[in-house]
Amino acid sequence: MKTQQFILIKTLCSQYNIDISFVDSLNKIGLIEIEIINQNQFIHQDQISDLEKMIRLHHELNVNIEGIDIVFNLLEKERALRNELNTLKNRLRLYEND
Amino acid sequence: MTFLDYYKILGVSKTATEKEIKSAYRKLARKYHPDLNPDNKEAEKKFKEINEANEVLSNPENRKKYDQYGKDWKHAEEFEKAKQQQASQNKYSRQGFKSEGHSEQDFSDFFESMFGGARYSSRQSSSTKFKGQDFNAELHLNLKDVYESHQQILTVNNNKIRLTIPAGVENGQVIKIKGKGGKGINGGPNGDLFIKFKISNHTQFKRAGNNLYANVDLDLYTSILGGEINIDTFKGKVKLKIKPETQNQTKVKLKGKGFPVYKQEGKFGDLIITFNIKLPTNLNAKEIALFKELQKLR
Structure with missing residues (x-):
């Protein structure tokens, strides 16, 4: 496990002006995964983009933690449906212009 | 440059209170926020408009200025005077906070003229590090081009990016290139570049x-x-x-x-x-x- 791919939660909280309890709550609900390395809490850099989205939803739209969970689940469903639609559109082309 | 009726955009009357403006903005932001409408250019445009409207109407000084000159937009002479006056008084830096989905550069020409392109933010401090804006691009290829992996040099926002296009990529597929989006703010990481493949097929297959x-x-x-x-x-x-x-x-x-x-x-x-x-x-x-x-x- 490369530690350089992990970002210290404390640093992150100070950079984004967020309370550590917010990150803890996201972790508890399973929206992010916190890694403990040498008794310090870290987050993998791949999760930063999602975390930023969660911060924006919370601060800009006043969405609470449960709301964020619902939003992320629905967005995931929407993404899967869009992919399926794309695959189906590509398959439909087989029967077009015949 | 098109005149934007910020009151109409937020769906409030000209006599709306600050609370009403805030509430209208929140309601519309929840509907059109880019995080909730991925890949939806219409929603993105709408969000920029409501964000811009809120920036102006939620600030009493700006609202006053907008009320004074905005509605008389067609009287160019008066507007020009206001613009010149505003330019000399403008103390705001153009380097405000920027985050994904609503960046300063996306504000309308109308806003730039009226308020000098400044972005006001009450929440974030200027030292806050932010990831740069994500860029979206479309790459048009022929089916034959994606039969074998090959390298291609793309120019995105004047930056040349050497990209390996893997064989078998699908029409409509999106790939993410980390760190090739907009520059990070205050030392934050760069945004990502999302490339959507548009593959046309001129073969017999x-x-x-x-x-x-x-x-x-x-x-x-x-x-x-x-x-x-x-x-x-x-x-x-x-x-x-x-x-x-x-x-x-x-x-x-x-x-x-x-x-x-x-x-x-x-x-x-x-x-x-x-x-x-x-x-x-x-x-x-x-x-x-x-x-x-x-x-x-x-």
Whole structure:
């Protein structure tokens, strides 16, 4: 496990002006995964983009933690449906212009 | 430059209180926020408008200025005076906070003219590090281009990016290139570049996932008696044995002659051939006689 791919939660909280309890709550609900390395809490850099989205939803739209969970689940469903639609559109082309 | 009616955008009256403006903004922001509407350019545009409207109307000083000059937009002379005056008084830096989905650069010309492009933020401090804006781009390719992995140099926002396009990429597929989006703010990480592939197909093959489909004409005699024909695959010609008494619309699967499987080197889909049996036309007298003889035998 490369530690350089992990970002210290404390640093992150100070950079984004967020309370550590917010990150803890996201972790508890399973929206992010916190890694403990040498008794310090870290987050993998791949999760930063999602975390930023969660911060924006919370601060800009006043969405609470449960709301964020619902939003992320629905967005995931929407993404899967869009992919399926794309695959189906590509398959439909087989029967077009015949 | 189009005049934007910020009150109309937020759906509030000109006498709306700060609370009403805030509430209208929140409601619309929840509907059109880019995080909730991925890949929706209409929603993105709308969000920028409501964000801009809120920036102006939620600030009493700006609202006053907008009320004074905004509605008289058509009176250019007056507006120009206001603009000049505003330019000399403008103390705001253009380097405000920026985050994904609503960046300063996306504010309208109208806003830039009225308020000098400044972005006001009450929540974030100027030292806050932010990831740069994500960029979206479309790359148009032909089906032949994605049969083999190749490198291509793209120019995105004047930056040259060397991109390896993996064989088997799908039409509509999006790939993310980390750190090639907008520059991070205050030392934050760069945004990402999302490239959507638009693949046009001008070949005789139709593609569905990793499989290719093609129609092949077969003459009557080969379809009845069997034989060997040369058919085109994506990689070149191959010989194909035809079984005697092959029926019209028979499908034959050529394993591994389809399209490469995305990011699985050496793995290919199948090529599915559908035979179209072509009956002879313009028969001469001898051919007709022979067909009649055949008919008698059945």
